[in-house]
Amino acid sequence: MATGSVEKRARVAPAAEPATVLECRDLNVHFDTPDGRIAAVNGISFDLKRGRCLGIVGESGSGKSQTFLGILGLLASNGHAVGSVKLHGEEILNVPRRRLDAIRGEKLAIVFQDSITGLTPHKRIGEQLSEVLTEHRGLGRTAARAKVLEMLELVRIPEAEKRFRMYPHEFSGGMRQRVMVAQALLCQPDVLIADEPTTALDVTVQAQILKLFKGLADHTNTALVMITHDLGVVAGLCDEVMVMYAGRVVEHAAVDELFYAPRHPYTRGLLACMPRADRDSEALTAIPGQPPDLAALPAGCAFAPRCPYAFERCEAERPTLSLAAPGHARACHLEALP
């Protein structure tokens, strides 16, 4: 299938292609609602390699977060994930809770978007972080505390000793997000999923947090998944990108490929939306129309109603993801963008 890994000259230039850590095949996520079943994610496949960074880009509701909540078994109670997800070759999708608990936080860690509600308000930061280590590593109180302090310093939290005893509401937004990152990194996970980790932050703080992730990607073997709607974040951090629209991958390519030669009209639209400092344009461009309603998707291409190049076939037949160039897949009926 064309949806496998996308080749790319590695950033750190290791001799051989790094090993695959996470292998996701034909993952579907749906929600049962009183109004019927809603398919939030359809047939997603990708490989995640050691030390690499995969960017997932899409609008709200494109299924980018639900894909990974599904993988982690963290969907809302009416949500179901179907397909296959292998961690080091071992199936982890829909395994019993006990097995999941051993993986989550230890091998697969996630940083959520909202750090304000994402930390338990009535528990000291130190306790919240320490319990990851006591749970997975069986560390005692003092050993865990030492490791947590070390990690807090690594994510540049000043006065870690003092902060250890504080509650989440005593931290600023950026500091809380650092705490979340520290919490995710405690067990040196094989895969770190960052679900819009900078969306709720000021621009300057965003840059600091991204720098933190970049240092991480460069210096550890942790594979990073960066879920975002910000192409700028992807450009600075990722090796390859998947663009999602209405629960499907519409384009999957190495990051340079995608930016310089997008092959899906939606990706091109997203790129056109980015404000650019080097061009003297009057107004911001926007993709016309609204993201589709997942409960009432058209039979053909979900993007067709908003696509400037749509023709009859687009409304009748849904395009499948196929290779347009080596390592560059897209789901579009057009041979090449005009």
Place this chain on the structure above:
Amino acid sequence: MLSFISRRLAIAVPTLLVVIAGSFFLMRAAPGGPFDADAQLEPEVIENLRAAYDLDKPVMEQFLLYMARLLRGDFGPSITYTDYTVTELLAIGLPVSVKLGLTATAVALLFGCLMGIFAALYRNRWIDYVTMSIAMTGFAVPAFVVAPVLTLVFGLYLKLLPISGWNDGALQNMVLPVIALALPQIAILSRLTRGSMLEVMRQNYIRTARAKGLPEYKVVAGHALKAVSLPLVSYLGPAIAGIMTGSVIIEQIFGLPGMGRYFIQGALSRDYPLVMGTVVVYATAIILLNLLADVIYGYLDPRVRRE
């Protein structure tokens, strides 16, 4: 925290004054008097009796006299229990009511919380339906119906438990009154707990705790329970008030020598000092216990601790 407590105590003083004045004047406004039932007494005797209890003076003066005495810690003599002062009667009744009330509160909290938590964890399954049906019934059926039914079934038909009497607070004498007293609170607390639990388990930080790889019991015990208990603590004040007022009826039904019985008998026979004495004690207890609930709240939620 200390300044918070002292400020609340300062506010409690006017509250208490309003309660005392309100009940004092309301009671005098009600028709009848303490010696109306004694029809055989000569009018002169009644006049003398009224004078002995200061009842011949204007109401305002009576109130000031009462307040002056109250400030010295003297609740005055009881009119119906002629050999006792109100203080002596309260000393007999208070321990009974406190023991009954505390036991009922503990039972209500224990069962209310457990039922609510399980109903929430097994939402829309049979455990949920059964506990919530019990809760609705407990809430809908008043204590004066529950108590006689309990007595009838467990006391008269099954002959398992005594139908009335205190017997120095023996366990078998406590069971029925405690159940009757706790039932409506169990009903409210379990519904409150269930709602709070469902709300908390939807929070992002619960998802974070699960994402850390904590088993579900640690997620619930370590990350949810404190937040779940917050609305319960808020309700603790009204719950205690509910149990106290409930106690008035329950003590009467089961013939327990508590404060509630003195309150009812005092009210029926227009024993003004006795009613006032119980009112003062009830009001003080409710104010203090509400303050305690607020202190616990501050302890549980670090965000309200400041200022």
